[in-house]
Amino acid sequence: MILQNSISCELNAQLGDFSLDVALTLPARGVSVLFGPSGCGKTTVLRAIAGLEPRVSGVVNIAGEVWQDQATFIPPYRRGVGMVFQQPSLFAHLTVEQNLQFGLKRTPAAQRRVGYERAVDLLGIAHLLPRQPDKLSGGEQQRVAIARALLASPTLLLLDEPLAALDAPRKAELLPYLASLNRELNIPLVYVTHAMDEVSQLADYLVLMSAGRVRAQGPLAATLAQPDLPPEFADELSTILDTRVTALCDDFYLTTLAFGADGVAGAGGELRVPTKHHHIGQPQRLRIFARDISIATSEHVDTSIVNRLPATIAALIPTSHPAHVLVQLDVNGTLLMARITAYSQVSLDLSVGQRVWAQVKAVALL
Numbered sequence: 001m002i003l004q005n006s007i008s009c010e011l012n013a014q015l016g017d018f019s020l021d022v023a024l025t026l027p028a029r030g031v032s033v034l035f036g037p038s039g040c041g042k043t044t045v046l047r048a049i050a051g052l053e054p055r056v057s058g059v060v061n062i063a064g065e066v067w068q069d070q071a072t073f074i075p076p077y078r079r080g081v082g083m084v085f086q087q088p089s090l091f092a093h094l095t096v097e098q099n100l101q102f103g104l105k106r107t108p109a110a111q112r113r114v115g116y117e118r119a120v121d122l123l124g125i126a127h128l129l130p131r132q133p134d135k136l137s138g139g140e141q142q143r144v145a146i147a148r149a150l151l152a153s154p155t156l157l158l159l160d161e162p163l164a165a166l167d168a169p170r171k172a173e174l175l176p177y178l179a180s181l182n183r184e185l186n187i188p189l190v191y192v193t194h195a196m197d198e199v200s201q202l203a204d205y206l207v208l209m210s211a212g213r214v215r216a217q218g219p220l221a222a223t224l225a226q227p228d229l230p231p232e233f234a235d236e237l238s239t240i241l242d243t244r245v246t247a248l249c250d251d252f253y254l255t256t257l258a259f260g261a262d263g264v265a266g267a268g269g270e271l272r273v274p275t276k277h278h279h280i281g282q283p284q285r286l287r288i289f290a291r292d293i294s295i296a297t298s299e300h301v302d303t304s305i306v307n308r309l310p311a312t313i314a315a316l317i318p319t320s321h322p323a324h325v326l327v328q329l330d331v332n333g334t335l336l337m338a339r340i341t342a343y344s345q346v347s348l349d350l351s352v353g354q355r356v357w358a359q360v361k362a363v364a365l366l
Contacts, residue, residue, distance in 0.1 A: 007032070007156070007188065011048050011058040020044055020056065020212040028063045030204035031182050031189045033220075035196070037232075041212040042192040046158050049190065050083055051076035062156060082154030082187075086164045088145035090133040096144050097129040103151035113153040114185065122184055123147040123177050139170035143177055150185070157181075159191045163198060175201055196236060200287040208233050224287075225337050227317045227326050234320070237290040239336045241271075245282040248275060254306075254362065257284055259334060268334035269309050273365040292364040293338035295327060296357045297348055307360040311336070313352050316345065329358050 007026040013019070020041045026032040034042040048056040051067065051074060060068040067074045090099050104116055120126050123143040133141055142162050149157060162178075163171045179202055181189065191202060199206060199220070206224065207217040215230040216223055221240040229237055243257035255278045260267030271286065278284065299308055314335065315328040325345045329336040336358055350356070 008061040013056040032205040033203035036209035040209045080155040082149035082157045088141040103148035107153040119147040139173045241286045290337045290339040294359045305359045309358045311358045
């Protein structure tokens with residue numbers, strides 16, 4: 001179904017032994033992430049949206065504007081797409097500033113949606129402007145590439161695994177800049193990755209893909225909490241919490257995060273996590289894997305587990321694995337999902353409506 005306020009795609013292709021058959025309806029705002037293993041078709045979908053895959057047939061409709069169907073094919077240069085690849089592809093003979101000016105000059109002044117100074121500020125690259133690309137780190141090069149794409153004033157920004165070639169420190173450096181694009185700009189992003197840490201930090205909407213097919217899609221938190229996730233994604237079952245930093249314990253390098261139902265920080269409870277450059281009042285998105293939550297029928301104070309939350313069992317859900325049971329827990333209006341053994345359910349005599357304690361190791365929340 002084509003919605004006026006959406007990015008809608010129905011794409012089909014037979015590329016050698018690989019078959020692509022996907023239907024997507026993404027929101028025309030925020031960050032939509034295509035996630036799945038290498039070779040599942042994520043990049044092919046992204047390139048088809050950009051008009052770079054003529055072998056892919058189907059329909060591409062962006063907020064009511066048809067870019068591709070049986071009768072129409074808008075060429076890539078007329079689609080108003082900004083694209084960032086794994087490799088930054090900066091012009092080596094130009095300085096950073098000259099690379100940015102190249103992007104800026106592609107759009108007439110009256111049609112520019114992102115100003116030069118704003119792009120430079122958003123990506124934190126003012127101090128890099130006089131440098132040549134070969135004098136930049138990998139993370140700095142990607143920040144420049146993203147700024148250059150933004151200065152072309154795209155209606156849609158496509159990012160194809162922009163962090164895949166970076167080591168862990170450079171990824172950690174770049175992630176906050178990517179998150180700021182979502183907050184600061186009214187430009188929808190479609191982001192491809194096979195790294196779940198990027199998904200949990202950036203995504204508003206998630207598409208799970210494997211073998212050229214969409215296996216699940218929807219808002220991030222709701223999709224990752226689906227008890228019937230396809231088997232290949234079962235280990236990703238988790239709860240996403242939007243929290244806020246309320247306390248720092250410098251002696252033990254722990255940060256207290258408050259969470260709550262309806263976005264009211266603290267209304268649900270608090271969790272302690274290892275400190276990572278946190279400051280009071282900072283928003284922090286937290287992901288808790290279902291496998292990292294254990295359940296006790298009474299509070300245990302003689303334990304190394306520092307996060308102990310009073311909860312009510314809202315549901316007991318069987319899984320495709322006979323040894324496992326999913327337990328949906330209500331923590332003052334915030335729902336958590338735990339995966340335990342069927343043996344534990346029977347041993348503890350767990351039932352819906354029962355008051356229990358949800359336990360989460362702080363080191364599991366790195």
